[in-house]
Amino acid sequence: MRQSIQLLTPYKVKPEFDMVRLDSNEAFMSLLSSADFSKLGETLINRYPAESSDRLVEAYARFAGFPEGNILPGNGSDELISLISQYALDPGDEVIVFEPDFSMYEKNALIMGAEVTKIQLNDDFTLPLEVVKSEINERKPRLLFLSNPNNPTGQLYSEAEIEELIAAMNQIGGILVLDEAYMDFAGESPFTGRVLEYDNLIILRTASKALGMAALRLGFLIANDRLVEGISCIKPPYNVNTISALIGTQLMEKADVLDQFLLLQLEQIAELEEIMSAFAAQIKEAYLYPSSTNFFLMKFTRARELANFLYEKRIKIRFFDDESLQAVRISAGTKEEHDSLRAALNEWSEMYA
Numbered sequence: 579m580r581q582s583i584q585l586l587t588p589y590k591v592k593p594e595f596d597m598v599r600l601d602s603n604e605a606f607m608s609l610l611s612s613a614d615f616s617k618l619g620e621t622l623i624n625r626y627p628a629e630s631s632d633r634l635v636e637a638y639a640r641f642a643g644f645p646e647g648n649i650l651p652g653n654g655s656d657e658l659i660s661l662i663s664q665y666a667l668d669p670g671d672e673v674i675v676f677e678p679d680f681s682m683y684e685k686n687a688l689i690m691g692a693e694v695t696k697i698q699l700n701d702d703f704t705l706p707l708e709v710v711k712s713e714i715n716e717r718k719p720r721l722l723f724l725s726n727p728n729n730p731t732g733q734l735y736s737e738a739e740i741e742e743l744i745a746a747m748n749q750i751g752g753i754l755v756l757d758e759a760y761m762d763f764a765g766e767s768p769f770t771g772r773v774l775e776y777d778n779l780i781i782l783r784t785a786s787k788a789l790g791m792a793a794l795r796l797g798f799l800i801a802n803d804r805l806v807e808g809i810s811c812i813k814p815p816y817n818v819n820t821i822s823a824l825i826g827t828q829l830m831e832k833a834d835v836l837d838q839f840l841l842l843q844l845e846q847i848a849e850l851e852e853i854m855s856a857f858a859a860q861i862k863e864a865y866l867y868p869s870s871t872n873f874f875l876m877k878f879t880r881a882r883e884l885a886n887f888l889y890e891k892r893i894k895i896r897f898f899d900d901e902s903l904q905a906v907r908i909s910a911g912t913k914e915e916h917d918s919l920r921a922a923l924n925e926w927s928e929m930y931a
């Protein structure tokens with residue numbers, strides 16, 4: 579085992595299908611019944627998936643408004659994060675990430691033997707822009723990763739802030755990776771139509787959240803020709819399987835179904851916000867952060883206890899319990915799931931408020 583990976587641990591997820599699962603920010607409903615399975619019979623599973631993945635990219639380009647020739651599909655955006663790291667990082671290279679943010683950035687950088695600098699977000703989870711700019715100038719990172727909106731804070735950074743980061747990275751010849759996994763919930767990204775204007779911007783999108791296809795493992799990387807060609811050189815040729823590509827293509831061609839689904843999710847997000855605000859108002863030491871995503875982060879010193887309490891009630895949520903962050907993160911669910919959550923939170927407040 580290489581030295582640089584000896585401290586890594588597995589990303590373990592216990593499969594618990596019989597629980598109310600509000601811990602992973604997935605969509606609460608499956609759209610599979612909208613896919614046409616008669617096409618599946620025509621699918622050549624004896625052939626490698628080249629055509630199916632081209633068609634997927636075409637459908638996604640049309641759906642999301644990106645130029646078709648500048649999209650690389652991945653086996654989830656997780657794979658694309660790994661490919662970007664392999665593309666850009668030699669051992670000892672510098673990488674900047676934020677704390678808190680999606681943990682896969684740091685992990686993939688460490689796998690490549692890079693040096694990772696974690697910059698703490700401000701207390702209100704805004705970007706400490708001056709600190710970031712001076713770290714960029716000092717460390718000259720090859721990559722700066724960030725999610726926008728941020729997971730787990732739910733916060734959306736402004737176009738102007740992202741522009742400043744892109745410019746600062748451009749000056750030192752580094753690449754900014756803008757992971758827009760939750761952007762569908764926040765609205766139109768200002769960078770969708772402009773990604774080709776930048777020398778050093780990579781956008782990541784996924785079908786795992788607002789599009790409700792986490793099990794299919796479909797991610798998309800969008801960047802200028804030079805970056806896409808470069809990363810293509812290390813991409814495994816058949817990284818998106820035919821079955822996933824076929825179902826994904828069909829659903830993406832049904833923009834009306836996906837739009838309806840987004841509206842339904844936005845309603846459920848509003849309902850979850852009510853439930854959590856009511857709870858936070860009753861618990862003195864709890865603070866609920868605003869969110870532009872399908873989940874809410876609530877700062878809470880008894881996060882672990884609350885998560886355990888809910889777990890006993892068969893409700894799974896995510897909690898953070900370390901020095902830098904004590905909080906629970908809860909994703910939007912169905913009406914019934916929200917009823918269970920509301921009842922359990924009321925029980926907790928009666929006991930402890």
Ligand SMILES: *Cc1c(COP(=O)(O)O)cnc(C)c1O
Binds near residue numbers: 603656757783786796
């Ligand atoms: C969920 C999530 C992803 C999605 O990863 P996939 O591999 O596409 O399922 C990517 N980035 C962030 C920040 C996420 O929260």
